[in-house]
Amino acid sequence: MKNLYSILGVSKSASQQDIKSAYRKLAKKHHPDANPGDTKVEEKFKEISAAYHILGDEKQRARYDRGEIDEHGQEKMGGFQQGYRRSASGGFGGGGGGGAEDIFSEIFGNFRGGGFRGRVPEKGRDRKFAIEIDFAEAALGGKRRLTMGDGGRTLDVSIPAGVTDGQQIRLKGQGEDGIAGGPSGDILINVTVRPHNFFRRDGKNILVELPISLPEAVLGATVKVPTVDGTVNLKVPAGSNTGTTLRLKGKGVGKADRGDQLVKLKVVLPEKQDSELQDLVAKWSEKHDYDARSKLKAN
Incomplete structure (x- = not known):
């Protein structure tokens, strides 16, 4: 008989959970009721069952690792044999075992009642x-x-x-x-x-508010804009105002059919008051007065 670990396809350092998981998969694949008439599969099923009855029991596994029992669960020294016996299912009884029949019940339903026979197939749990x-x-x-x-x-x-x-x-x-x-x-x-600091989403489009300076708004400029792909250059037309929205095509959500990024401009004055700027605007406004709130007036 081959090394029990190689039969279950696990390493000698495998955890008990690893051994149980490996056995569950092999037992389901090689169960005789799932492969009627296939004697080779039946022998394989018996082999993996025997391996799990030893490796699935921590005490028996430790004895096997120390060389006290062989692959059949029999004593190598001292003349006393554990007396493992084959059951009708092809597994082994006696000697503690590794709970294989409990796993069969979990995998196949009523194991003693005939494995798959008479059972209604059920979808596994999500x-x-x-x-x-x-x-x-x-x-x-x-x-x-x-x-x-x-x-x-x-x-x-x-x-x-x-x-x-x-x-x-x-x-x-x-x-x-x-x-x-x-x-x-x-x-x-x-x-x-996770919410982003400045990106927002509208369907397949990405929205971002971009602060620009007074000179950039009045004179126009090329400025850097963050996107989900990295930073790109954007041309701000001269005379842009707060609320002006510019479009970066193909910088939105998606892969093959991407949306756009919509950049809404916001004109920002210097945080610190500047007397020179105030004097300049005052002189300009004397000859260029305009009504910034004209759209709020009733018709």
Whole structure:
């Protein structure tokens, strides 16, 4: 008989949870009721069952690791044998075991009643996770690695471009195993998008308010604007006012069919009062008076 660890496909340093998880998968795949008439599969099932009855029991596993018992669970020294016996299922009874029949009941339903026979296939349970992503990752998509918690198994998850706060990502067939040949459950991932300091979202468009100086507004300028792709240059036309909105095409949400970024200008005066600027504006206004609130007057 081969080394018990290699039969279950785990390393000697594997945790008890790793061993249990490996056994669950192999037992479901090689159960005779799932492979009727296949004698090779039946022998494989007996082999993995025997391996788990030793490795699944911490005390028996320790004795096996120390070389006190062999792959059949029999004493190597001292002449006393544990007396493991084969059961009708192809497993082993006596000697403590590793709870294999309990796992069969969990995987296949009523194990003693005939495994899959007479059982109604049931979908496995869904597994739920929650992740938090930043604004740019939600807009452009990305990859995240989930640790499943069943023996350290990891799963790479694609974050779709344009995912919204509170949206749920479903990974079909990645949840708990089905019962009696039923389909596996799904993985459900609840997404939280962290708010951004200055970006806002409107459908596939991204909104940002861009402060500009008085000279930039009056004379026009080329200024730098942040986007989810990085900083780009934007031409501000001369005579721009607070509320003027400029469009950066293809800098919004999505991948192949992206939205735009809408840049709303906000003219900002110097924080510190400047007498020279005040004198200049006063002299200018003497000849260029205008009504800034004309649109608020009733018709």
